[in-house]
Amino acid sequence: MVAMYDKLDCELLNVLQYSWYRSEDNQTENMIVNYKPPSKSWQVGTAFTGRENVTSNGHLTINNVALNDTGKYIVTVETVGETQRATGRLKVIELESEPTISMNSSSLVENVDSVAIFCHTNATKITWHNVSTSVLSSNDRMTISQDGKTLIIHMVDRDDLIFYCSAETYPGLVQRSIAIWLIVYYGPDGMTLKTEPFAYRDVISAEIGSKVDMECSASFSHPQTTYRWFHNDSLMTFSDAKMVFTSLSWYQLGRYRCVAENPVTRLILYKDVKIQLPCECFLPAKPWVDVPRVFTISGTMAVMLIVVTALGGLYLCGILIYLLISHCSTRCLLS
Known part of the structure; x- marks a missing residue:
């Protein structure tokens, strides 16, 4: 009514x-x-x-x-x-039933999938709403059909949560549908790898027998990410976010990679770290040995010296020959 x-x-x-x-x-x-x-x-x-x-x-x-x-x-x-x-x-009129709402997909990936939402009603004046905007209109991300009964969202966003339609079934009388929830999967947006001892330039320096902690954390992911670990490029059976070595052994040294993956969006992030013994610069220095100094020259320098010496010799020979010829010529003129 x-x-x-x-x-x-x-x-x-x-x-x-x-x-x-x-x-x-x-x-x-x-x-x-x-x-x-x-x-x-x-x-x-x-x-x-x-x-x-x-x-x-x-x-x-x-x-x-x-x-x-x-x-x-x-x-x-x-x-x-x-x-x-x-x-x-x-005048009492019988109202139509409230508009109903449906969509063509229930599993959506952010920035990948599109969805069409339908408003089922015989009314001709229909408006669309979400939780943040009173009335929606067509824009770069959304398209409303000419009859107003279909709302298409191009490449859904994680903020696209709740939508409903309203229909004016009688002048001045607006009926509203129930709200429909979109399930949008997204992320992870980023990840961190925390270690103890601290990893300087992605390198952990630790003694054999010491404790080493490594923990991965992925941010803003729906559903939650799963984790995998690699040791020297070999997949480990360990699948938790945190790995603890209570007493570091020799075979546990090497390169580690933590991989975070969203099982729905298939987006993968990873971080690398290396566990090694402390730097050799901290070991005792070797005894000092006196090494005699030897003068050496490179091969190129030796060749240059030989060439210069040869040219210098030729130059001196030329001068001597010139002087002898000049001396002989002078004696002949005097005679």
Whole structure:
């Protein structure tokens, strides 16, 4: 029905009596109720169904209205020396059922999957809503069909949680569907690997027999991530986030990789760390040995020296020959 409660108004001053009728005339057999404000007394008529009442201001109220309450109503108001009459019509319509909602997918991966949500109703005026926005409209991420009955979300986001539609089945009367929840899987967004002792530049320095802790943690993941460990590129049977060596052994030295994986999104992150003995620089130094100093030159330098020496020798020979020739020429001229 349009409403579970309806009220017909009639209000005047100095009223002696209100009389309400349901019919085309105000005959006694059509009277619903008669109310006298001065004495606050009222009398029911043959048209009274038990759902009607008259307030002190002359309002006729009808609870749990039904389709057969549709019709003409008459009220007569008696004041001092005067009686007035007014008529009105009440129309009761049967409402359609509330709109229902459905979607074409129930398992969605963030930034990968799209989803279509359907509003099932015969109404022509439909609006879409979510928890953060009063009314949705088409944009880069969402498309609403021309008839308004389909909402398409392109590449869902983790904040796309609750949606519902509302339909105006009668002017001014809006009915709302139940809310539908989207299940969006996402992450992990990041991960950390904490160690004890602290890993400096992804290297843990630890003595044999000491305790070593390593713990992986992935953030913002739905569902929760699973973990795998590798030791020197070999998959380990250990699958917890935290690994503890209570007494480090020789075969436990080496490279470790922690892999975090979302089982639905298939997104994988990993961190590497290496466990090694403390640096050799902390071991006792070897005894100092006196090594005699030897002058050495490289092969290239030796070749250069040989070439320079040869050229220098040729240059000196040339000068000597020149001087001898000059000396002989001078003696011949003197003779």
